[in-house]
Amino acid sequence: MSIRIRAATALDAAAVADVHRASWKDTYRGILPDDVISRHTLSMDGVWMARLADPGATTTWVATDNDAVVGFILVEAMGPGHPAPLRVGALYLRPEVKRRGYGTALLEYAIADVPAYTEVAVSNRGAMDFWNRLGFTQTGTEFDEAFGADIATLVREG
Numbered sequence: 778m779s780i781r782i783r784a785a786t787a788l789d790a791a792a793v794a795d796v797h798r799a800s801w802k803d804t805y806r807g808i809l810p811d812d813v814i815s816r817h818t819l820s821m822d823g824v825w826m827a828r829l830a831d832p833g834a835t836t837t838w839v840a841t842d843n844d845a846v847v848g849f850i851l852v853e854a855m856g857p858g859h860p861a862p863l864r865v866g867a868l869y870l871r872p873e874v875k876r877r878g879y880g881t882a883l884l885e886y887a888i889a890d891v892p893a894y895t896e897v898a899v900s901n902r903g904a905m906d907f908w909n910r911l912g913f914t915q916t917g918t919e920f921d922e923a924f925g926a927d928i929a930t931l932v933r934e935g
Contacts, residue, residue: 785837787829792846794821800869847874850883863893892935899927
């Protein structure tokens, strides 16, 4: 295994969308309603093409293994009034590379020791444990109508 991390470009949109779709289907089946999973994964290609073509205040990095995209992280710079200066908006891996160091490598590369926060479905125990192991603490929970689930805000101080 050779983890390489690089900035994502619009040329990575299809691969990032594929990772996102595969991860959602693997992770959230049985956690979120099937219609939410279907609705969310249906438009991944267009969403990622638009997001990577015009990233705004976000940066996306991809992890590759033998030049294949196996994971990605999206980080967004936030202004005042947010729990931390950086928001991890997405961190997804292909199911076959979970628990092999890719998620930790992406997170460390993208945010180093900068204070950051993310939101995670409370029922996604694997993700909650991952973020807790890396120093993120739950600071609140809200029900998200679009996802049909309780979403926790997790914050890591610098």
